Amino acid sequence: MASKHSTQHKILDAAQNLFAETGFNDTSLRQITSLAEVNLASVNYHFGSKKELIQAVLQRYLLVLMPRLDQEFTRLLATRQPNSLAQVLSVFVKPLLELNKVHQNGTRIFLQLLGRGYTDVQGHLRWFFNQNYGRVLDKLVQLVQQACPDLPASELFWRLHFSLGTVVFTMASNEALAEIAKADFNEKVDIEGVILRLLPYLSAAIAAPIPQVAHISQTAPMLASEGR
Amino acid sequence: MASKHSTQHKILDAAQNLFAETGFNDTSLRQITSLAEVNLASVNYHFGSKKELIQAVLQRYLLVLMPRLDQEFTRLLATRQPNSLAQVLSVFVKPLLELNKVHQNGTRIFLQLLGRGYTDVQGHLRWFFNQNYGRVLDKLVQLVQQACPDLPASELFWRLHFSLGTVVFTMASNEALAEIAKADFNEKVDIEGVILRLLPYLSAAIAAPIPQVAHISQTAPMLASEGR
DNA sequence: CATCAATTTAAACACCTGTTTGAAATGTAC
DNA sequence: GTACATTTCAAACAGGTGTTTAAATTGATG
Numbered sequence: 468m469a470s471k472h473s474t475q476h477k478i479l480d481a482a483q484n485l486f487a488e489t490g491f492n493d494t495s496l497r498q499i500t501s502l503a504e505v506n507l508a509s510v511n512y513h514f515g516s517k518k519e520l521i522q523a524v525l526q527r528y529l530l531v532l533m534p535r536l537d538q539e540f541t542r543l544l545a546t547r548q549p550n551s552l553a554q555v556l557s558v559f560v561k562p563l564l565e566l567n568k569v570h571q572n573g574t575r576i577f578l579q580l581l582g583r584g585y586t587d588v589q590g591h592l593r594w595f596f597n598q599n600y601g602r603v604l605d606k607l608v609q610l611v612q613q614a615c616p617d618l619p620a621s622e623l624f625w626r627l628h629f630s631l632g633t634v635v636f637t638m639a640s641n642e643a644l645a646e647i648a649k650a651d652f653n654e655k656v657d658i659e660g661v662i663l664r665l666l667p668y669l670s671a672a673i674a675a676p677i678p679q680v681a682h683i684s685q686t687a688p689m690l691a692s693e694g695r
Numbered sequence: 696m697a698s699k700h701s702t703q704h705k706i707l708d709a710a711q712n713l714f715a716e717t718g719f720n721d722t723s724l725r726q727i728t729s730l731a732e733v734n735l736a737s738v739n740y741h742f743g744s745k746k747e748l749i750q751a752v753l754q755r756y757l758l759v760l761m762p763r764l765d766q767e768f769t770r771l772l773a774t775r776q777p778n779s780l781a782q783v784l785s786v787f788v789k790p791l792l793e794l795n796k797v798h799q800n801g802t803r804i805f806l807q808l809l810g811r812g813y814t815d816v817q818g819h820l821r822w823f824f825n826q827n828y829g830r831v832l833d834k835l836v837q838l839v840q841q842a843c844p845d846l847p848a849s850e851l852f853w854r855l856h857f858s859l860g861t862v863v864f865t866m867a868s869n870e871a872l873a874e875i876a877k878a879d880f881n882e883k884v885d886i887e888g889v890i891l892r893l894l895p896y897l898s899a900a901i902a903a904p905i906p907q908v909a910h911i912s913q914t915a916p917m918l919a920s921e922g923r
Numbered sequence: 924c925a926t927c928a929a930t931t932t933a934a935a936c937a938c939c940t941g942t943t944t945g946a947a948a949t950g951t952a953c
Numbered sequence: 954g955t956a957c958a959t960t961t962c963a964a965a966c967a968g969g970t971g972t973t974t975a976a977a978t979t980g981a982t983g
Contacts, residue, residue: 490815497941510941511943585864586811586814624876625892630861631864632860636813636864640821648853663906665857668901671900671904702930702931723970724971725971735972736933736972736974738971739973
């Protein structure tokens with residue numbers, strides 16, 4: 468099975484491209500099977516449901532990426548003195564770019580899928596991530612904590628999620644941004660170019676100085692008090 | 696018309712909440728009219744189409760926010776010496792928080808809608824924005840340019856879009872993040888708290904030092920060469 | 924009250940969605 | 954080549970989508 472041009476493989480390839488471009492909910496199984504040139508029912512036959520197809524598309528990359536990241540994080544945690552924030556963030560580059568070996572434009576597609584997953588099916592992917600790769604992410608948090616010892620844990624939480632937003636949104640809008648950049652600055656940027664631009668931006672952002680205590684929780688009297 | 700409890704008003708209120716929570720494409724007119732307790736056909740009668748309803752929902756906030764921002768930008772541009780980046784970004788706070796006067800939780804809802812607009816209907820809102828408020832945004836670019844004179848124009852372009860991603864994604868995930876923050880750090884955060892946390896993060900990010908020339912365009916041999 | 928326009932309503936429209944079905948086709952082992 | 958399991962296929966399913974229609978209701982004006 469998985470003989471490169473098998474039905475399952477054709478479905479996965481067609482699905483990932485359409486999912487990345489249009490989002491999960493806005494891509495129909497008929498669009499996928501039409502592009503893959505397979506029968507409509509084969510999706511349910513091979514994957515069970517659309518939901519499981521989405522998971523399979525993501526897993527193809529996660530199963531390659533996450534062990535690589537885990538390995539890098541573990542390596543950095545073993546060093547004697549704490550690593551700089553730039554060093555920590557740099558370890559993402561190689562594992563991400565190696566996704567291009569999984570599939571052509573694999574890096575771009577995976578990051579776009581990640582963005583879709585976080586915004587389309589709200590909260591679902593976030594839960595899945597913490598559930599399956601929480602231990603890996605904890606190592607990242609630990610590394611950043613070491614690199615920025617003055618940063619309170621809660622502030623670090625927010626800044627890491629801000630950063631996730633930066634990456635994920637940028638990748639989701641990648642095509643549009645690349646077009647504008649080319650039109651306005653005659654600048655040809657690929658996914659690696661964007662990643663390399665992100666690094667100094669995120670390094671400075673996460674390590675930003677904490678503003679003077681502004682009694683935030685007092686000046687902002689619980690406006691959003693409606694529970695949920 | 697617009698007598699606060701008119702049909703149009705009820706539709707707009709129901710629509711904005713559902714749109715913000717579930718996204719534009721994943722919210723049906725039947726969900727909206729059901730929540731608003733009006734007839735299904737009244738949406739098409741009063742607004743023409745779903746697309747125009749979406750625009751009306753956004754316009755209700757944009758028509759308040761953008762002139763305010765324009766005014767602030769113009770004021771800052773008139774000062775003798777260039778303003779600091781932190782000062783420039785700070786001018787967003789008041790106009791954004793004043794959206795709470797337009798509607799309860801207006802700030803949060805508008806920012807969520809903005810996030811939805813940029814990710815749901817890909818590229819559509821970006822085009823609309825540049826078309827209608829390009830002149831206002833140009834002033835912002837000019838202000839940031841003045842605050843960071845060493846930043847090349849193309850780098851500034853990317854960093855401003857990175858920042859847009861940070862804001863927009865954070866707001867789209869606002870509920871989930873606020874829940875986690877409360878569970879993990881017993882920290883009650885409202886929309887104002889998030890905005891105040893974003894300011895130092897974005898200030899440091901946009902003004903991040905430019906890394907040494909790394910021959911980016913040469914080390915990254917046009918991988919994404921497929922046009923689109 | 925009568926007239927006319929503005930609004931609301933229930934019903935239907937044509938189309939798209941993910942999924943299931945049962946028969947046909949294909950592949951595999953004896 | 955016959956039996957068996959795997960895979961493909963066209964067709965239908967039940968349910969949801971935005972939009973339209975024409976009649977009923979409401980509101981305002983004379």
